[in-house]
Every structure is written in C-alpha cells, then in structure tokens.
Amino acid sequence: MALDPVTQASGTGVFIPGADIDTDRIIPARFMKCVTFDGLGEFAFYDVRFDSETGEKTNHPLNDERFKDASILIAGVNFGCGSSREHAPQSLAKYGFTAVIAESFAEIFYGNSTTLAMPCVMASAENITKLRAAIEAKPDTKITIDVENLKVSTCCDLEFSVKMPESARDALISGRWDPIQELIDNDAAINERAKALHYV
Amino acid sequence: MGKSLFQKVWDSHRVGTLGDGRTQLFIGTHLIHEVTSPQAFGMLRDLGLKVKFPQRTFATIDHIVPTENQDQPADPMAAEMIEAIRKNCDDFGVTYFDLKSGKQGILHVVGPEQGITQPGTTIACGDSHTATHGAFGAIAFGIGTSQVRDVLATQTIALQEMKVRRIEVNGDLRPGVYAKDVILHIIRQLGANGGIGYAYEYAGDLFERMSMEERMTVCNMSIEGGARCGYVNPDAKTVAYLQGRPYVDNDNFEETAARWLSFASDADAHFDDIVKIDAADIEPTVTWGISPDAGISITENIPDPLNASTPEEKASIEEALAYMKLPGGTPIEGVKIDVAFLGSCTNGRLSDFREVAKYIKGHKVAANVKAIAVPGSQIVAIQCEQEGLPEIFREAGFEWRAAGCSMCLAMNPDKLIGDQLCASSSNRNFKGRQGSPTGRTVLMSPVMVAAAAIKGHVTDARNLFDLSETSAVA
Numbered sequence: 209m210a211l212d213p214v215t216q217a218s219g220t221g222v223f224i225p226g227a228d229i230d231t232d233r234i235i236p237a238r239f240m241k242c243v244t245f246d247g248l249g250e251f252a253f254y255d256v257r258f259d260s261e262t263g264e265k266t267n268h269p270l271n272d273e274r275f276k277d278a279s280i281l282i283a284g285v286n287f288g289c290g291s292s293r294e295h296a297p298q299s300l301a302k303y304g305f306t307a308v309i310a311e312s313f314a315e316i317f318y319g320n321s322t323t324l325a326m327p328c329v330m331a332s333a334e335n336i337t338k339l340r341a342a343i344e345a346k347p348d349t350k351i352t353i354d355v356e357n358l359k360v361s362t363c364c365d366l367e368f369s370v371k372m373p374e375s376a377r378d379a380l381i382s383g384r385w386d387p388i389q390e391l392i393d394n395d396a397a398i399n400e401r402a403k404a405l406h407y408v
Numbered sequence: 409m410g411k412s413l414f415q416k417v418w419d420s421h422r423v424g425t426l427g428d429g430r431t432q433l434f435i436g437t438h439l440i441h442e443v444t445s446p447q448a449f450g451m452l453r454d455l456g457l458k459v460k461f462p463q464r465t466f467a468t469i470d471h472i473v474p475t476e477n478q479d480q481p482a483d484p485m486a487a488e489m490i491e492a493i494r495k496n497c498d499d500f501g502v503t504y505f506d507l508k509s510g511k512q513g514i515l516h517v518v519g520p521e522q523g524i525t526q527p528g529t530t531i532a533c534g535d536s537h538t539a540t541h542g543a544f545g546a547i548a549f550g551i552g553t554s555q556v557r558d559v560l561a562t563q564t565i566a567l568q569e570m571k572v573r574r575i576e577v578n579g580d581l582r583p584g585v586y587a588k589d590v591i592l593h594i595i596r597q598l599g600a601n602g603g604i605g606y607a608y609e610y611a612g613d614l615f616e617r618m619s620m621e622e623r624m625t626v627c628n629m630s631i632e633g634g635a636r637c638g639y640v641n642p643d644a645k646t647v648a649y650l651q652g653r654p655y656v657d658n659d660n661f662e663e664t665a666a667r668w669l670s671f672a673s674d675a676d677a678h679f680d681d682i683v684k685i686d687a688a689d690i691e692p693t694v695t696w697g698i699s700p701d702a703g704i705s706i707t708e709n710i711p712d713p714l715n716a717s718t719p720e721e722k723a724s725i726e727e728a729l730a731y732m733k734l735p736g737g738t739p740i741e742g743v744k745i746d747v748a749f750l751g752s753c754t755n756g757r758l759s760d761f762r763e764v765a766k767y768i769k770g771h772k773v774a775a776n777v778k779a780i781a782v783p784g785s786q787i788v789a790i791q792c793e794q795e796g797l798p799e800i801f802r803e804a805g806f807e808w809r810a811a812g813c814s815m816c817l818a819m820n821p822d823k824l825i826g827d828q829l830c831a832s833s834s835n836r837n838f839k840g841r842q843g844s845p846t847g848r849t850v851l852m853s854p855v856m857v858a859a860a861a862i863k864g865h866v867t868d869a870r871n872l873f874d875l876s877e878t879s880a881v882a
Binding site for chain 1: 424460564566632
C-alpha cells in the first residue's frame with residue numbers, strides 16, 4: 209500500500225505567536241464530542257478566534273484577511289503540547305494547513321501530524337523571526353518547505369535550513385508516513401514477540 | 409554497563425526496525441476510552457481489519473460521563489459516543505467496564521485498581537496522562553487515534569526510541585508538601601518542554617518512600633514537563649499493591665513478582681541526563697499562568713513582566729497575566745476563587761480524599777465558592793463511602809459526585825462559567841481547559857484546594873490546617 213510521497217509543501221504562511229500552544233488551544237475539548245474527524249476544520253483555534261461573549265472575531269492572526277489563504281502555520285516553541293488528541297492536527301489539516309514550521313514541537317503532536325502526512329519542521333528562533341518579518345511585510349510571500357533537503361525558501365531571497373527527525377523525513381519522502389501496512393506485514397515477528405512476553 | 413528499566417522494557421518489546429528507522433514496539437496493554445477510540449474503530453472497519461489481541465485492550469468511559477447522574481448522558485452526542493464504545497467493544501471482543509460493572513472510572517485509576525497495570529510492560533492509551541501507569545515500572549505513554557488503530561490492528565506501533573533522564577529527589581519533604589508539589593516543582597525547574605525526547609525515571613529516596621498513589625500523581629504529570637512517559641522502579645511496595653488484584657497472575661505470584669522486580673534499573677545503568685533535586689527545597693506550589701510550568705511557591709509573588717530577562721519572556725508573562733486577569737508582582741496568596749475541584753487522574757484516588765477529609769472537619773466552604781469532589785473511579789467512590797468520607801465532604805460544603813474526568817477537561821456537564829477561577833487538583837491550566845473559553849485554573853495539591861475552598865481564595869494550607877505533624881511521604 210504505497211502512499212504518496214510528501215517531498216515538499218508550499219503556500220503562504222501565517223504566524224501564530226506564543227510559546228507552548230497546547231492542543232486544547234488548537235481544538236477545545238468540547239469539539240471532540242464526535243465519532244469522526246469530519247468537520248473539525250472550522251473549530252481550529254476556535255476560542256482564540258472568537259470572543260466567547262459576543263461571538264465576534266478577535267484580532268487573532270487567523271482572522272487577519274491578509275493571511276486568510278495561508279496553508280503554512282508558523283509558530284514558536286513546544287507547539288502542540290498537552291493532550292494527545294489527534295483531533296488537533298486533524299483540525300489544522302482540515303482547516304487548510306499543509307505544514308507547520310516552529311521552533312520546536314511536542315512529541316505526540318509531532319507523531320500524529322507525520323502520520324497524517326503533514327510535515328512539521330523545526331527552525332531557529334532567528335529564522336522564524338525573519339520569516340515572520342517577511343510575511344508581515346508581504347503577506348503573499350510564497351514559502352516552500354523542501355522536506356527532502358530540509359530547506360525552507362521564499363520567493364524573496366530568504367532561505368534557511370530546518371530540522372526534522374530522520375525517521376519522519378524518511379517516512380514522508382518515501383511515502384510510508386502511515387505505518388499501518390508495514391506494521392501488519394510484520395505479523396510473524398509480532399506473534400513471536402507476543403509469545404516471548406509472559407503477560408500477553 | 410547495566411540497563412535502565414526503560415531499556416529493558418524497550419528491548420523486550422521490540423518487534424523490529426521499520427523502514428523509516430523507527431522501532432516497531434509491542435504494546436502489551438492497551439487502554440481505550442470514548443473520546444479517542446471511535447475514529448480508530450472506524451478506520452479498522454474501513455480497512456477490513458480485526459483486533460489482533462482483543463484480550464489485551466481494556467475499555468471504559470470517563471471523559472464525558474456526567475458526575476451528577478452517571479447514566480444520563482448530557483446530550484445526544486454524548487449518548488452516541490457511549491453507545492459507540494459499547495458497540496465497538498462488543499463487535500471486536502474487547503473487555504469493557506461499563507457503568508453497571510462497578511469498575512468504571514478514569515482509565516488511569518482503573519488500570520492499577522484492576523491490576524491490569526503491571527511492571528515491565530508497555531502500556532499505551534489515546535490519552536496523554538497514560539504515563540500515570542509508569543508508577544508501577546511500566547513504560548506507558550499517550551498515543552494519537554491513528555496509533556490506537558495501529559494497536560488494535562497489530563498490537564504494535566511505530567515509535568522513536570527515547571532518551572532517559574533520571575530525576576533524583578532525595579531528602580524529606582517539609583510538612584504540608586505533597587507529591588503534587590513535587591511534580592509541579594520538577595516541571596517548574598525543567599520547563600514544559602524540558603522533557604521532549606525523554607522518558608523520565610523518577611528516582612532517589614523520596615520516590616522510594618512514596619506510596620503507589622503518590623508515585624502515580626508524580627508520573628501522571630510527566631507530559632506536562634514534555635516527557636511522554638515517566639516511571640518509578642518497581643519495588644516491594646509495587647508488588648504488595650498488585651498482589652490479589654483481579655488481572656494479576658495470583659496463582660504464580662512469586663514468580664511473577666520476581667520477574668517484575670527484575671525490570672528495575674541496574675545500579676550501573678546508563679542515563680542520558682541526570683537531574684538532582686533536594687526535597688527540602690520544595691514548597692507548596694501553585695500555578696499562576698496558562699502553562700503547567702508557571703509554578704510558584706504559595707509564599708511567592710506572581711512574576712512581574714518588568715523583571716523578565718528577554719522580550720519573549722516578557723510577552724509570555726503578559727499574555728498569561730492578561731488571560732488570568734492577575735496583576736504581576738503581587739502575592740498569589742489571596743487571589744479569589746469561584747470554584748474548587750478535587751479529583752482527576754492526578755489526584756482522584758482514595759488517599760487524596762482521605763488526606764483532605766482529615767483537615768476539613770469543622771470547616772465550611774466559603775459562601776461564594778462552588779466546591780466539587782469527584783472520585784476517580786466507582787471503586788474509589790465505594791472505598792470512600794466505606795470510610796464515611798462523602799459525609800465529611802458534604803458537611804463541609806462540597807458536592808460529592810460520581811466517578812469521571814469531570815472538570816479536569818470539562819467534556820461532561822462540569823464546567824467553569826465565564827471567567828470563573830478554579831483552584832484545581834487536576835493537571836492542566838491551559839486557556840479554556842476547564843470548559844469555559846475564558847475560565848481560569850490554578851493548579852495545586854488537594855489539601856491546598858480544600859484550603860482555598862474554605863478561605864475563598866488561594867491560601868497557604870499550612871496556616872489554616874495543622875499540617876505540622878503530617879508528612880505526606882512517610
């Protein structure tokens with residue numbers, strides 16, 4: 209079951225400021241009252257996008273008309289911390305994001321995103337600041353993430369290296385970001401392991 | 409060179425190496441609940457797959473269960489989610505502890521109670537507080553829904569091996585300082601992202617003296633420090649706790665116990681990092697901001713953005729203070745509360761309610777405070793009843809509820825309203841975490857929650873209760 213390789217992501221970007229943006233912020237728990245992931249896109253960052261009393265849009269970057277078509281989310285440190293809910297990357301993907309560039313990521317969020325073929329790359333604080341300035345000056349700055357060579361480039365001279373665990377890079381570019389088939393294929397080894405474990 | 413417990417468990421559960429370099433890891437025990445499992449079963453059906461080892465998955469409902477009347481779901485979607493897990497477990501042959509079983513509760517309370525949680529095993533669950541089970545010397549961690557599917561279909565997942573950081577805490581805690589303060593202190597020291605890429609081994613004489621319940625409180629919040637899993641080495645206390653429990657091999661107990669103990673880290677084990685903390689430096693700790701690492705001693709002031717060392721830190725403090733509606737540079741003691749929540753997988757066990765009950769006799773919850781006490785499981789609830797605890801709580805003005813996650817994440821009807829401020833024994837103070845988009849959370853130990861409920865504001869429990877004779881950790 210070969211999957212489509214993910215070698216790059218490109219589009220315009222939006223910067224969401226703040227460290228430790230948790231998965232409750234990305235998708236508040238009340239929207240997890242569901243039995244499918246359908247329809248989660250409209251609730252991404254809901255409680256910071258809308259005033260809870262008036263229902264009106266806040267000044268959150270996702271409400272900024274200049275960034276309404278952004279498909280690359282740019283953030284700070286420890287993005288996606290907290291709850292293991294896959295609803296978080298699901299809601300970002302369904303909102304229209306195809307990749308995330310951040311200083312660092314929480315581990316469970318990172319794995320969940322990779323399994324959904326959404327590349328998450330790590331950039332230095334300095335480069336995030338430059339990228340932020342670039343899109344602030346020119347919101348339609350096209351950003352390209354080269355997953356294979358771990359580079360981010362823009363239409364406008366800014367180019368820098370990014371990091372990604374080798375396993376995630378390989379999984380994306382080789383089209384095995386969803387490991388289910390490979391796990392299933394190792395059935396004999398699974399059975400052998402199970403036999404060796406006293407408690408199984 | 410010897411091996412750490414992490415290495416021993418990892419090696420004994422390694423199925424092989426996958427094409428992308430990750431390990432295919434066998435998951436000995438899988439726990440599922442109503443929120444993160446229905447989509448996984450949906451994927452399983454779409455792919456035409458079965459559950460490979462149905463006897464190794466255990467299910468219950470906890471996140472959305474109402475605590476006033478457990479069997480009346482709050483809305484049609486809650487009812488549908490409960491029906492979905494019932495049907496999924498039934499269709500695929502998975503053990504399900506339903507409301508009538510008498511065994512329902514928060515998965516991280518139920519697993520140890522039933523003896524499903526055992527040393528030297530791997531435990532996964534679509535819930536980030538799965539590290540709780542690490543208290544027993546298991547490698548336990550949260551997974552996403554696609555991985556829940558992977559475990560159901562293959563009993564394995566793809567996982568990158570973690571590094572191991574040994575956090576050694578030695579010495580005696582001061583009176584009025586609890587396991588909750590220990591983990592809040594560790595997270596404050598190492599940061600909310602300090603544990604990324606690590607498993608935490610909690611070691612040193614403090615953890616050796618801790619009860620199993622206290623160890624669970626500490627391991628529970630590993631993820632709040634960025635560590636996906638955290639554990640304490642198994643010892644005689646671990647073995648004694650598990651003996652006689654339903655899912656333990658009690659017929660071959662000696663052999664089983666010996667095997668469990670053999671997983672403990674060797675004396676000459678390698679650790680990627682070691683951090684040492686003196687137990688005497690730990691104070692009753694409360695949070696003031698919107699991340700669990702925003703902890704301060706109850707006697708400290710809320711940070712002042714003017715004293716921040718970097719512009720990023722200043723912006724971060726300002727964002728947190730604006731959300732919390734608290735002035736920087738002023739004492740946290742005295743901050744008014746509206747709600748007090750006692751419960752959750754962090755602090756919802758018998759020992760927590762027992763400890764609070766010792767001090768609240770003769771006191772009353774302040775008039776303007778809504779205080780709820782929510783046992784972590786139906787069994788905890790029964791144990792509390794047998795000891796007459798609900799009466800003590802009710803007498804003091806608490807509402808005594810039925811088992812569930814309740815106001816920790818407010819997926820059931822227990823929610824903050826507007827910008828209410830909650831003194832909470834739970835684990836997260838994120839924006840909106842307790843059910844209102846503007847609700848505010850101050851994390852603290854159960855005894856500190858009780859003190860705040862009585863005074864109507866965040867307060868130093870040591871000044872209200874006589875805690876001088878008590879040492880949480882014997």
